[in-house]
Amino acid sequence: MALSTLKPAIDPAFLEKLQDYYAEHKVIPSYSVLATLWGMSAKSWVSEIVKRFEEARYLDWTPDKQLKPGPRFFERRLTDQPVQAGLPNPAISDGYDLITLDDYLVRLPSRTSLVRVKGDSMIDAGIRDGDLIIVEQQPNANIGDIVVAIVDNEFTVKYLDREKTEFVLKPANKAFPVIRPRGGMEIFGVMAGLARRTR
Amino acid sequence: MALSTLKPAIDPAFLEKLQDYYAEHKVIPSYSVLATLWGMSAKSWVSEIVKRFEEARYLDWTPDKQLKPGPRFFERRLTDQPVQAGLPNPAISDGYDLITLDDYLVRLPSRTSLVRVKGDSMIDAGIRDGDLIIVEQQPNANIGDIVVAIVDNEFTVKYLDREKTEFVLKPANKAFPVIRPRGGMEIFGVMAGLARRTR
């Protein structure tokens, strides 16, 4: 009871409504719009709530003193265990962590880019047509890495392997041939992750 | 000379500066900030430029008459082809420049959570051990959807199917059995995407 209630509580429902609004419009609304969004009628109270979000780093300000999403605004719940509806919580944790997908997938923003996968040549590595590969750009790689290489002026995603003295690109699909680029090849980068949208 | 010059020209440099500002702050600035950003000193001229962007659908308005990114705001040239030489352009893949991966993967923040995949039961659907499933929480789903269900107080990712009158959960891996939950099951949500980190 001593230290716990230092910071005022933030209402997750308010945050969720704002996140949904932002997801739809890609903009943080004004205080009066926030008021209706949150079901209030006083801008002064909105101001108070915003200050709490600001302190919790869900919101932030531009150098021009405009409200903008803060560092934690895009955090998502990572649910470990299903929270049973009926059962009382067995006194443990909340059952989830918070992670930001961008931070999770991109660790070196300046060297990272995305490449869309075409075809099924890497199916056995769990890489499907249309997937987005997160690539860390670098001119060399290790045997066994999944690399994005430039062959015939096109991107190719393949395993990097060596045959005798030459590097080759191996698909993860028996129906596809090994690529033996004549006269060297260029490595664009190494796969660091994958993003897929279904639905 | 007749029909061609109906629409006034839009200056790509202005758009790029605004896109850069947005990428940094995740917000569209006010007209006076835009003026300095664009090197002008008259808001009236900003207003004119904005109207052109609006007509070209690079900008749009919220129902609350606030300026927001338009449908084409995140659009860039269609670069499937690798750009040779000094890697001029990171961060892109296809026609759309993703502002964030989070935005790409999450469409309804308040109903979205992440679940970590355990095991290889969905390998043939390109879902591997350790992957993060983006789940849109909802109590029901359609046959054929990949769902996250709660069985024995644990999350399971499977195809939803029906046998006669009962719902069953089908793995995407012949080595695993079909799950026929006795006495009904609870659906946590439907898979909407996937995030994987390698390396």
Place this chain on the structure above:
DNA sequence: TTGAATACAGAACGATTGTTCGGTATCAAG
């Protein structure tokens, strides 16, 4: 060389912004 666009600047103005401050209702602790 004239005229009509185009690309700005600048002032004026009502509307809207976010802040501040004073007030009220609820509720749990002492």
Place this chain on the structure above:
DNA sequence: CTTGATACCGAACAATCGTTCTGTATTCAA
């Protein structure tokens, strides 16, 4: 039964917003 938080409402206000209108410099075709 007080007291002090907490959760709001409502009014007032200066600052800033975006619009509108008038004016000017440049360009370029006729």
